[in-house]
Amino acid sequence: MAAIDKVRIVVVGDAGVGKTSLVHLISHNEPISHPYWTIGCSVEVKLHEYKAGTPEEKLYFVELWDVGGWSAHKNSRNIFYNSVHGIVLVHDLTNRKSQQNLRKWLSEILNRDSRSQSDEGEYDAEQFAGSSIPIVVVGTKLDLVQPINEKGNNLRLSSIADECGADEINLDCKHVRHLAAGTSNAVRLSRFFDKVIQHRFHSKDSTVCELYVFV
């Protein structure tokens, strides 16, 4: 076990969007039975095969740090953002404000070192470009939105995903089939993990620039 490397990914979003359910679904492959409000931070661990199916296949530990979203706890959350290798931004598909607040979350993580944080810290695209941490944007509670948007894929792509060049996943954390092996969501998620590991350990040999196509 000591020989297996690890990467740390932090999962952030407003309170109640479903981060704990998402993290539980990813790490245990089953929906959570009784989700409680997360106080502080809860960690789950997933074993991930980097570049599965190729000769360079290697096992890594992916630590998912699920940070509680209460605004009252904002002043103490900074310690969880140290040495972060990947960011998962979670928003609620039924609540557009949670998507707009993702900017504040991103700026909170990127500005963790400055003591005097203004309350409405806005995310700066240039600041992000400098750090180049891999990001993925996840929309939850798809089952509550789908009956309304029945005419095909009407879900607007989030602008923050566009700006960061991040992948986007929309799912319902109560059913395993959204992340079953072979679905486009699972493919995108494992591609994100690969990107994080690559960014952390193999940044020298990332010469190929991949284009992500949204379906």
Added chain:
Amino acid sequence: MSFIFDSCVMFFSLVIFFGGGWVFFLKKLFRDYEVQHWVVLLIFSVTFALSCTMFELIIFEILGVLDSSSRYFHWKLELYVTLFTEIVVLPFYIAYFTVSNIQMLPQARYIRVLLTFVAWCGSMYFFWKIGDPFPILSPKHGILSIEQCIGRIGVIGVTIMAVLSGFGAVNYPYTCMSYFVRPVSDADIQSLEKRLMQTMDMIVMKKKRIAMAKRDSLLHSGANKEQRSIWSMVKSFTCTDNVSVLKEETRALEELSRQLFLESVDLHNEQERKEYLKTFKGKYFNLLGHFFSVYCVWKIFMATINIVFDRVGKVDPVTRGIEIAVDYLGIQFDVRFWSQHISFWLVGIIIVTSIRGLLITLTKFFYAIASSKSSNIIVLCLAQIMGMYFVSCVLLMRMNMPIEYRSIITEVLGDLKFNFYHRWFDVIFLISALSSIGFLYMAHKQSPLETEVKGYTT
């Protein structure tokens, strides 16, 4: 002619207050939520606008603006609409949203409406029952008169007012004054955070071991499907035993990490308070806190006196102040003129601070307990509390106004036993203030800093 003009003025001010309530709702309350049911926003803004226009009518009464009969008419109109909203509309919608939220019930529309109606009838029954232990029923009134409804709303509203006042009177000096700020240094916070991260690392390590054990058992069970020897069964048994032990340990560590995190939040808050007190604004509020604490002690003292000696103030503070000025200090001035102006300022300040205080309290309360599922219900409950609060505000304010301005309130609200409400306010205020003192004292004593210090010394 003047009636139409007066009605236009009232309608215009109603629209302004409606807009104010709308903006407050969208910008402050529903800061993090999307508005999915516009009826909630509408009801909240209407309740707010009605309450504000009621206060406006009091001010008009003092200043003598608008025609007296049209004022009276608008008073009655406002009151009826407010009562209708409070008693019929708000409980109905609260019940409707609560019923829609419960997953277990069938979601067909007519079932929801039916259940809502049943819940509404139940709440009406309880509302009626509240009035029984209190001296509201008077032989002069019929069973379904306005006074019955106002009486009951008054009781609930006065209780809420007294609880909030009592708690606020004690809490405000506690938060503002530097005497109560506990000394927190950077080193304290850093050592606590280090402990927290160490706990998190231990949790991660245990979870990794659980994950590896699960993976190993998966591989082993896959390989040894044909040969289920005793040895492999024993190995798998001890494996699961190990895993359950690890899971228990992880749960305990997670509980510890939550405690440490909450302590860290506490320490950060104390440090922020200390830094705030160093600023100019902080020093100003610190000074204000000293004066206010004296006022609060006096108020608690007066409440006790009122209850013990069964005293009811007959004269309002304005007239009494003028009496003192004229009799003892010998200042001669036009009593009527000054009485009107001083009443205006006093009542105006009371109204503004009540509204502002209530809105701030409601916002804090909403942020603390709302979630995306319950936001609609909570905001409607807050609108109900707000309506009742403002009606009782009007009721109690009668005591603060000189006699000539009191008459309109007495006329409009009917023949209520106003003295009872003041006594009830004093009782609840006293209880609330004393229990807040006890509660804050215990919270102060059990602070994490105290336990930290004790931990280092033992």
